[in-house]
Amino acid sequence: MRYSVIFEPIQEPGFEGYYYAHIPALDLTAQGEGIAGALTAARELVKAWITRKRARGEVIPMECGSVIASIEVPGPLPPCPQNRGNGEPENRGKEPLRFPDSPFSDSVGDGG
Numbered sequence: 001m002r003y004s005v006i007f008e009p010i011q012e013p014g015f016e017g018y019y020y021a022h023i024p025a026l027d028l029t030a031q032g033e034g035i036a037g038a039l040t041a042a043r044e045l046v047k048a049w050i051t052r053k054r055a056r057g058e059v060i061p062m063e064c065g066s067v068i069a070s071i072e073v074p075g076p077l078p079p080c081p082q083n084r085g086n087g088e089p090e091n092r093g094k095e096p097l098r099f100p101d102s103p104f105s106d107s108v109g110d111g112g
Contacts, residue, residue, distance in 0.1 A: 001050070004066040005042050007035055025063040 006022040010031060021030045021042035030045040032038035053060050 001060075001062065003046060003063050004068070005039060006068065007038055024066065025061055 003023050003025050006024065008020045008022065010018040010020055015031075018031055018033050019035055019038040021032065021038035023029070023042055023046060026046065026049065028042075028045055028049060030038060030041035032041035050060055
């Protein structure tokens with residue numbers, strides 16, 4: 001089973017460097033230190049959630065394909081740690097971030 005995960009930096013004092021990992025198809029959210037930590041937490045959460053659903057004989061939702069889009073809203077955005085203070089990510093116009101040993105291609109569960 002494969003599910004999309006959306007990462008969002010946690011913007012609360014004391015959680016610098018931590019991320020939320022949202023799994024929209026299951027309406028679940030985990031958190032962890034860095035992208036890798038959040039992904040690990042999400043994987044563990046999903047595995048436990050699926051195990052519990054199976055034990056209860058409940059249906060496990062499958063992701064049938066996700067589309068992720070962005071919207072723009074008028075006006076200045078408040079600064080956040082990943083922005084230059086003007087609402088634009090620091091890597092705007094640069095090469096996209098690459099994760100050569102990325103765990104993003106992992107599957108969750110035993111369904112493949």
